[in-house]
Amino acid sequence: MPESLYQPISFIKCHFKKSLMATLTFETLTFRPNGTAVGVDLLQGFTTSIPQEELEQIGKFDFPTAHTITFPSLPQEKAETKFSFLLEKYFDTLKTKITGNKATYVHKNSGLPLIGNVAFGIVYRNSSIIEIKPATSCNLDCVYCSISEGLSSTKNDFIVEKDYLVEELKTLIDFVAEPVEVHIGVQGEPFLYTDIENLFADLEELPAVHTVSIDTNGTLLNRERIDRLSRFSKLQLNLSLDAIDEGTAKIMAGTKSYNVNHIKDVIASAAAKMPRSPIVAPVLTSGYNEQELEKIILFIKSLPRQPILGIQNFLQYKTGRTPSQELPWKDFYALLEQLEQKHEIKLKLGKNDFNVKETKELPRPFREGEVVRATIKSIDRFPRSVIAVAQNRTISVPNCEFRKDKKITVKIVRDKHNVFVGKVAWP
Numbered sequence: 001m002p003e004s005l006y007q008p009i010s011f012i013k014c015h016f017k018k019s020l021m022a023t024l025t026f027e028t029l030t031f032r033p034n035g036t037a038v039g040v041d042l043l044q045g046f047t048t049s050i051p052q053e054e055l056e057q058i059g060k061f062d063f064p065t066a067h068t069i070t071f072p073s074l075p076q077e078k079a080e081t082k083f084s085f086l087l088e089k090y091f092d093t094l095k096t097k098i099t100g101n102k103a104t105y106v107h108k109n110s111g112l113p114l115i116g117n118v119a120f121g122i123v124y125r126n127s128s129i130i131e132i133k134p135a136t137s138c139n140l141d142c143v144y145c146s147i148s149e150g151l152s153s154t155k156n157d158f159i160v161e162k163d164y165l166v167e168e169l170k171t172l173i174d175f176v177a178e179p180v181e182v183h184i185g186v187q188g189e190p191f192l193y194t195d196i197e198n199l200f201a202d203l204e205e206l207p208a209v210h211t212v213s214i215d216t217n218g219t220l221l222n223r224e225r226i227d228r229l230s231r232f233s234k235l236q237l238n239l240s241l242d243a244i245d246e247g248t249a250k251i252m253a254g255t256k257s258y259n260v261n262h263i264k265d266v267i268a269s270a271a272a273k274m275p276r277s278p279i280v281a282p283v284l285t286s287g288y289n290e291q292e293l294e295k296i297i298l299f300i301k302s303l304p305r306q307p308i309l310g311i312q313n314f315l316q317y318k319t320g321r322t323p324s325q326e327l328p329w330k331d332f333y334a335l336l337e338q339l340e341q342k343h344e345i346k347l348k349l350g351k352n353d354f355n356v357k358e359t360k361e362l363p364r365p366f367r368e369g370e371v372v373r374a375t376i377k378s379i380d381r382f383p384r385s386v387i388a389v390a391q392n393r394t395i396s397v398p399n400c401e402f403r404k405d406k407k408i409t410v411k412i413v414r415d416k417h418n419v420f421v422g423k424v425a426w427p
């Protein structure tokens with residue numbers, strides 16, 4: 001079969017069986033027939049729906065397993081082609097299950113590069129830590145969230161095909177040509193990305209990657225999962241814990257369902273079983289959890305194998321929540337020094353603790369002030385903002401109507417670290 005016929009569905013990770021009956025089996029899709037439509041779940045956390053009558057227009061069909069669709073009366077090639085275009089059509093209505101927000105699937109054939117946007121893909125800041133962002137969305141609603149993510153968010157979400165992400169990451173690592181840490185720091189909770197353990201496995205095999213760190217609220221972990229994760233020798237868990245008191249912890253997490261005792265159990269399990277000691281990272285938020293810091297320190301010191309404790313200072317961001325004022329850095333470090341002396345524990349962490357080195361700069365295809373011609377490919381995270389593409393980079397363009405594949409002229413207003421923002425110069 002010509003390769004072009006595979007492309008519309010190759011991003012779904014599927015296997016085709018050659019027989020008289022067309023059989024399409026997908027690793028990352030789950031089908032849920034419900035009478036008038038067929039629900040299609042992508043990586044369990046994202047969903048869309050295909051009207052049954054449109055599937056019937058392809059031909060008679062059946063679902064022998066939750067991941068397989070068959071067309072008994074169609075040749076394999078015809079079924080592959082027709083179903084792939086139907087999938088592509090209804091992936092335009094993909095939603096995030098946890099919030100119902102619209103979602104965009106970024107895959108190898110989507111026309112969306114993985115460098116250029118701070119919310120998804122790859123962010124390289126000319127250092128030995130490369131950030132990768134396979135998905136957005138969160139199951140909490142933390143009061144201090146720097147990007148206002150969570151259960152109350154209405155932003156557009158993104159989910160990135162794992163193989164596409166790893167392939168592009170390898171290209172960047174080859175360019176850097178130095179040992180690196182890969183940091184999974186998503187706008188949300190990374191364990192909502194159900195391909196995450198497969199991603200860990202791929203990263204574990206990369207010789208140039210010495211550490212794979214991940215920021216998580218820990219709610220989707222448990223002892224059994226920690227057991228599975230312990231096979232990854234490079235994996236460093238960075239876990240949130242903002243309070244020991246149950247009421248304070250629920251307030252800070254922004255949901256009554258938050259169970260701080262579960263998180264404490266996860267931290268204890270990770271400290272005991274993970275090859276690398278986890279980092280516990282409370283966010284000091286004035287008016288909320290000052291009284292909790294010593295309780296957290298005592299909990300950490302009570303564990304047989306003590307995790308690293310790195311207290312963070314709440315900072316105000318333009319797109320974030322502002323539950324309180326920032327504590328001046330002088331006062332913040334004075335407090336840490338006081339707690340260090342009282343409890344004989346290290347709390348001030350810096351670049352030297354993480355072996356961060358400056359690396360060579362990735363060339364920018366265009367600079368601030370330059371005017372470029374770009375093609376609109378997706379909506380961005382915020383309303384009336386789109387993602388345009390030029391020279392293998394994405395450009396966030398606010399105050400722009402989404403019209404897919406429309407060409408626009410954009411003036412670049414931000415180019416730092418190959419994260420690009422532009423404004424429409426003229427249509």
